[in-house]
Amino acid sequence: MNTLLNNLDLFTTGFRNTLILFVVSGIFALILGTIVATLRVSPIPAMRGAATLYINVVRNTPLTLVLFFFALGYPKLGLVEIDFMTAAIIGLSLYTATYVAEAVRSGINTVPVGQAEAARAIGLPFTQTLTLVVLPQAFRAVIPPMFSVFIALLKNTTVAAGFSVLEAGAIRSNLSERGEPAMAGLLWVALVFVLLVFILSFVQRKLEKKWKVAR
């Protein structure tokens, strides 16, 4: 307990940055992933191709390499300068979006084709058929895998510790510098993660109940 209380500043800063990484990357990944998923089911072959290429390239690359690229490779390109935190957010968003896209796509596949036909038949154009009829049902169908993606994202944020972002994964090394026992520090970090994931699982159960689609 002393390890926690004596270093509360370290823990709060660490987990605050973890939450920022998680929430911001999560929102970007959700938006980007949904767009990519709809591109993958688009009637236009070029859009399908681009989305498939993106998913296959990024999803098949280890997260560490994606973050390496944004922390070390990107600055050498001489484009707009970004700090490590922004780099981590971009990397995590692009990486997680591929998983979101595949979850959403599997959800789209569960929506009977008649739903889209009925939407088109009342005169809804392609975009509205997607946003008003297909996607709402697709999301409802994939809440469990979607939350798995976000739980993975929450834990993946610790990889950013390796790239000079002071988040939860960096707490242990900072504790060591202060002469605290490493094992106690690690256990506290683990415990907070378990709690955070617990909250996510709770939200998941609530949403599953609320959004159940009866067929």
Next chain:
Amino acid sequence: MTIQASSDALVSLNGVNKHYGQLHVLKDINLQVKKGEVVVVIGPSGSGKSTLCRAINRLETIDTGVISIDGRKLPEEGKELATLRADVGMVFQSFNLFAHKTILENVTLGPIKVKKLDKATADKDAMALLERVGVGQQAPKMPAQLSGGQQQRVAIARALAMKPKVMLFDEPTSALDPEMINEVLDVMVQLAREGMTMIVVTHEMGFARKAADRVVFMADGQIVEDAKPEEFFTNPQSNRAKDFLSKLLTH
């Protein structure tokens, strides 16, 4: 390909052909439907009657030929097509009510999003339609809570909410339990009496006798006969139709 004069036709198909790979599902179809006419399309399964019905609002594309609604050629995909579809009501075999929306929302979605009606007006119109098809009590429920017959009547109300010029029915009673078929047919007969232009693909010969102005008999992707119900049922001309009708009567 013969292009008939079709100035007074609300729905007109001229020289329409469609293939699924090797299969020639629609063979040189010519069909004109006047305003207020009720045309029943019957035929053995696989004869192309559903495809014909779905081609009219371009849920199926065609290879050659021209389909026009109210004098306007069916547009390619895009905004224009969506606008035209709003004028063509469609009722499906499997109802296809939006599973995540209430009965009321199912009916108001089109008027609000496509016709840009305000919610209060759309709700009021929708309730009137739901009452008319006898499911007003069900308005706040979800589709899955309703029986098949009720769902299909909601689907008819949803199509009517767009104030369509023509209604297409693609085997509207084929997925229903026998005791629910009549409640749907009654609504359709009522609609026919009120002067709605209807194209109905069905196996319900009773409906054809009661409400149809014309019966179109299809077999192997072709229109084999096109006659008044009386004529068709009492004195079919082709062997295909005679054969089809004799099979129906023996059951």
